[in-house]
Amino acid sequence: MNEPEKAFVRARGLRKEYGSGEGLVRAVDEVDVEVARGETLSIMGPSGCGKSTLLHLLGGLDRPTAGELWLAGRRIDGLSERALAQLRRHEVGFVFQAYHLMEELTAQENIELPVLLAGRSPGEARRRARQLLDQVGLADRADHLPSALSGGQRQRAAIARALANEPQLVLADEPTGNLDSAATLEVLRLFEALHAAGLTLVIVTHDERIAATANRLISMRDGAFVDETHLVGGTKGNLADLAGLGS
Amino acid sequence: MQQEVVLAMLAKEPSQGSQLRARLDRALGPLGDAMNDGQVYVTLGRLEKAGLVIREGAAGSPARPDRKVYVLTPAGEERVAEWLAEVSWPKPDLAEFHLKLTAAAAAGLADPIGIVDLQRRELLRRLRDVQRAAMAEPDHSDAGLLLEGIALRLQADLRWLESCERVWTDRRNER
Numbered sequence: 323m324n325e326p327e328k329a330f331v332r333a334r335g336l337r338k339e340y341g342s343g344e345g346l347v348r349a350v351d352e353v354d355v356e357v358a359r360g361e362t363l364s365i366m367g368p369s370g371c372g373k374s375t376l377l378h379l380l381g382g383l384d385r386p387t388a389g390e391l392w393l394a395g396r397r398i399d400g401l402s403e404r405a406l407a408q409l410r411r412h413e414v415g416f417v418f419q420a421y422h423l424m425e426e427l428t429a430q431e432n433i434e435l436p437v438l439l440a441g442r443s444p445g446e447a448r449r450r451a452r453q454l455l456d457q458v459g460l461a462d463r464a465d466h467l468p469s470a471l472s473g474g475q476r477q478r479a480a481i482a483r484a485l486a487n488e489p490q491l492v493l494a495d496e497p498t499g500n501l502d503s504a505a506t507l508e509v510l511r512l513f514e515a516l517h518a519a520g521l522t523l524v525i526v527t528h529d530e531r532i533a534a535t536a537n538r539l540i541s542m543r544d545g546a547f548v549d550e551t552h553l554v555g556g557t558k559g560n561l562a563d564l565a566g567l568g569s
Numbered sequence: 570m571q572q573e574v575v576l577a578m579l580a581k582e583p584s585q586g587s588q589l590r591a592r593l594d595r596a597l598g599p600l601g602d603a604m605n606d607g608q609v610y611v612t613l614g615r616l617e618k619a620g621l622v623i624r625e626g627a628a629g630s631p632a633r634p635d636r637k638v639y640v641l642t643p644a645g646e647e648r649v650a651e652w653l654a655e656v657s658w659p660k661p662d663l664a665e666f667h668l669k670l671t672a673a674a675a676a677g678l679a680d681p682i683g684i685v686d687l688q689r690r691e692l693l694r695r696l697r698d699v700q701r702a703a704m705a706e707p708d709h710s711d712a713g714l715l716l717e718g719i720a721l722r723l724q725a726d727l728r729w730l731e732s733c734e735r736v737w738t739d740r741r742n743e744r
Contacts, residue, residue: 504708504709507703507704530723531720539693549689551689561702562600562602564719565719567600
């Protein structure tokens with residue numbers, strides 16, 4: 323059942339339906355997608371186009387109605403609940419628009435939790451959390467509750483938590499949807515660092531400014547892909563011209 | 570480079586050409602790279618000829634008597650004040666692209682949606698360059714603010730292209 327690992331994430335004919343009969347909705351409609359190891363892919367489209375549902379399918383948060391799905395060469399669409407939970411804990415990191423931090427735990431504890439759930443010792447969890455908080459620039463906020471953090475800081479804590487068990491794949495759903503432009507840039511810089519470290523990223527967004535930072539952009543409408551753009555490679559314009567500084 | 574920009578940059582204090590250049594570089598960050606020193610000096614020369622600036626020996630630098638500073642004349646100060654009060658804004662040139670689509674469709678020469686796609690890809694790549702430049706700027710930098718403006722304009726253009734694509738797709742399907 324294993325594929326030679328060319329694409330890190332691979333979906334064939336992926337479909338997700340809700341409801342039945344007249345009320346049947348195809349949130350994801352026969353999607354084929356491949357994401358290379360180390361690639362940053364953004365999926366853009368209006369709300370309701372199915373992009374979040376697709377992301378949930380890719381990360382094992384939800385099960386497809388039909389289709390085949392591979393992660394790191396392993397077929398995952400037929401996994402048991404238990405095996406899916408394992409996969410989510412160890413192989414995938416999730417970042418959400420609303421952060422989804424535990425409000426009663428400190429930033430540090432929020433990051434320790436998934437490490438502990440993965441069966442590692444409290445000491446290891448503490449060390450890992452410290453290291454990640456440092457990496458996302460929150461070393462001095464370790465003991466703060468999420469409510470005492472700014473939106474940008476919460477999202478950075480959430481990114482640190484997503485990295486807790488060293489996943490190879492990070493899936494982000496509107497990661498900057500609640501952030502101002504300075505905090506958005508901080509999140510984009512963090513993603514760039516993850517990309518540089520070899521992680522595979524899939525970012526779902528309705529914001530062109532976020533989507534454009536990826537290697538590749540896919541546009542989605544009504545559950546299906548409608549366009550694909552490779553973004554790496556030179557442009558004809560230059561920055562100064564864009565600012566009206568051309569001579 | 571617009572003359573008024575150089576003139577207004579002098580309003581802070583009498584300055585040498587190199588000091589003006591440094592001020593522009595701070596405000597423009599990576600966008601300043603496209604500007605060469607010559608442009609600043611050529612502009613200063615024109616402003617001098619127009620009587621808007623004069624060159625004076627720098628006070629307090631007797632060791633470098635050759636270094637001259639540029640100073641605004643009263644006419645120059647007046648021009649700066651006028652420029653600051655002017656309401657001007659670059660005109661976006663969308664009509665040309667709009668007419669390109671219309672003409673292509675009418676003559677059956679090219680698929681308007683294909684034209685939109687090409688344009689969209691180009692703008693996305695530009696947006697990527699702008700965003701990467703913004704990510705490389707320190708927080709709250711002047712250049713970062715300019716880059717944000719460029720990114721927002723590109724985003725607006727991309728959204729308009731999306732409307733173009735939708736409308737032309739519907740028209741094609743109706744035929």
